[in-house]
Amino acid sequence: MTNGCDNLLLNGKHALVCGSSKGIGRATAKLLAARGAEVTLLARSVDVLAELVKEIEAAGGKARALAADLDDRAGLSKILEAFVAEAPPVHILVNNTGGPPGGPLLAAETEAMETALGRHLFASHLLVQALLPGMQSAGYGRIINVLSTSVREPIPNLGVSNLTRAAVASWAKTISSELPPGITINNVLPGFTDTERLGSLKEATATRLGKSADEVRDGWLAQIPEGRLAEPEETAEAVAFFASPAGAYIRGHSMPVDGGRLRSI
Ligand SMILES: NC(=O)c1ccc[n+]([C@@H]2O[C@H](COP(=O)([O-])OP(=O)(O)OC[C@H]3O[C@@H](n4cnc5c(N)ncnc54)[C@H](OP(=O)(O)O)[C@@H]3O)[C@@H](O)[C@H]2O)c1
Numbered sequence: 113m114t115n116g117c118d119n120l121l122l123n124g125k126h127a128l129v130c131g132s133s134k135g136i137g138r139a140t141a142k143l144l145a146a147r148g149a150e151v152t153l154l155a156r157s158v159d160v161l162a163e164l165v166k167e168i169e170a171a172g173g174k175a176r177a178l179a180a181d182l183d184d185r186a187g188l189s190k191i192l193e194a195f196v197a198e199a200p201p202v203h204i205l206v207n208n209t210g211g212p213p214g215g216p217l218l219a220a221e222t223e224a225m226e227t228a229l230g231r232h233l234f235a236s237h238l239l240v241q242a243l244l245p246g247m248q249s250a251g252y253g254r255i256i257n258v259l260s261t262s263v264r265e266p267i268p269n270l271g272v273s274n275l276t277r278a279a280v281a282s283w284a285k286t287i288s289s290e291l292p293p294g295i296t297i298n299n300v301l302p303g304f305t306d307t308e309r310l311g312s313l314k315e316a317t318a319t320r321l322g323k324s325a326d327e328v329r330d331g332w333l334a335q336i337p338e339g340r341l342a343e344p345e346e347t348a349e350a351v352a353f354f355a356s357p358a359g360a361y362i363r364g365h366s367m368p369v370d371g372g373r374l375r376s377i
Contacts, residue, residue, distance in 0.1 A: 130154045152177075205256070210231070284297050349369075
């Protein structure tokens with residue numbers, strides 16, 4: 113007799129969570145570990161990752177750190193080559209990293225677009241190419257991309273982010289029909305989520321509009337039927353579902369976790 117939740121558990125699975133030193137990535141790594149996965153934490157802040165490894169282990173989980181800069185494609189390729197040779201096969205890949213700076217698209221330098229596409233799209237592509245053979249031999253693969261609601265509705269003054277998310281969403285949908293059975297790819301679209309990234313966006317928006325940070329926050333809350341910001345742990349729940357055996361028949365999907373802010377069906 114089971115309690116009906118067994119297919120949400122991740123025992124015996126190995127998850128690589130990118131951007132896991134902070135925010136949504138950190139909450140995701142902790143949740144996947146709590147559900148039974150061994151987690152590899154990837155980010156640039158080695159010391160922060162080392163502390164998180166200790167925290168996860170103290171809670172009874174299994175974790176290791178992998179220092180990498182997703183802006184450095186040549187470096188990432190070398191790191192992945194060594195990682196694939198040494199670590200157990202990865203069953204779950206969470207593509208997540210720092211969002212691009214704000215600003216209107218018309219004013220953006222092409223270099224800023226290249227940087228954002230490199231960090232979000234090309235790095236995810238390299239990760240999938242490196243880890244797919246391990247998923248195939250394990251007969252289990254889950255790729256989850258943390259994008260933004262701007263995949264559905266572009267967000268004013270986040271021009272480079274909007275175009276980058278659209279590119280990643282199209283990449284993901286395209287390869288969702290190329291991946292073999294048992295290996296899925298899906299997108300989680302966070303709404304306003306209470307992380308460091310949102311804090312900097314709030315300050316930048318307040319300066320741009322000549323408002324206080326509280327006024328900006330109130331303006332955001334007024335758009336959200338749920339009436340509050342998301343906690344990163346709530347976004348992580350959607351990632352954990354796609355990562356689990358329970359998500360086996362869902363592929364190429366984009367799931368907003370936005371408290372109902374998107375108006376489109
Ligand atoms: N928070 C929101 O309201 C919200 C809404 C919509 C979409 N999103 C998107 O969701 C994603 C996560 O958001 P968040 O709020 O959790 O962001 P965050 O708090 O800024 O965390 C970003 C994470 O990415 C890592 N990172 C940044 N640049 C990296 C690089 N070059 N190489 C490797 N790792 C890198 C950071 O670690 P290190 O600095 O240690 O490398 C950190 O762990 C972002 O793409 C964000 O734009 C967030």
